[in-house]
Amino acid sequence: MKKKLRKERDYLSTFNPEKLSVTYTEGITSSSPVIPRRYTLTHSDSTGELFLNVGINYAWGKINALRDEVLGEWKECGNSLCFCIYLYIDQGDFTQAVSAKRYEIFRRELPLALTAIRYGDRILFNTLPYLDQAPIIVNxxxxxxxxxxxxxxGTFQGFWTENGSI
Known part of the structure; x- marks a missing residue:
């Protein structure tokens, strides 16, 4: 499994910070609070732009019918924090073949999404460096x-250390 993740992490080189727009909403600032703090990452297929909304709630109004967004949130996991990601592969009406393709795309593009989230919310990570050690749990x-x-x-630190990004 580690070799496969490393290969997928090679996609991080395609992240372009200039194509990322970040919006903080609903009482969230660039440095607080951690809980509740929910992330909605969407994109434009035509321009390649990424849109990160950080708020107390997910940005449901920004989600399209295809459900190809990445949702994430900080949660308490025992005595520490973890970052949970939710990816909707299908909505029950997709064929197995379509779901298989979407699953493959999500797996391939997730490192880019995690990079965008980490970069987009870098002030929070710089303020609370222990967040780089939190496990990333993908659902x-x-x-x-x-x-x-x-x-x-793994952790957000794993993405930065291996790729020399930030």
Missing amino acids: FMSSYPQFARQENW
Whole structure:
């Protein structure tokens, strides 16, 4: 599994900070609070732009019918924090073949999404450096059991250390 994740992390080189727009809403600032703090990452297929909304709630109004957004939030995990990601592979009406393709795309593009979240909320990470050590738990949501799973994707520090980004 580690080799596969490393290969997928090579996609981080495609992150372009100039194509990321960040919006803080609903009582969230660039440095607080951590909980509740929810992330909605969407994108434009035509321009390649990424849009990160950080708020107390998810930015449901920014989500399109395809459900190709990345949702994330900080949660308490025992005595520490973890970052939970939710990816909707299908909505129950997709064929297994379509769900398989979406699953593959989400897995391939997730490192880019995590990079955008980390970069977009870098003031919070700089203010609270221990957040770079928090585990990233990814929840693949699917009606097909072979795609519905939970995985530990390491830490945000792992993405920066391996790739020399930030």
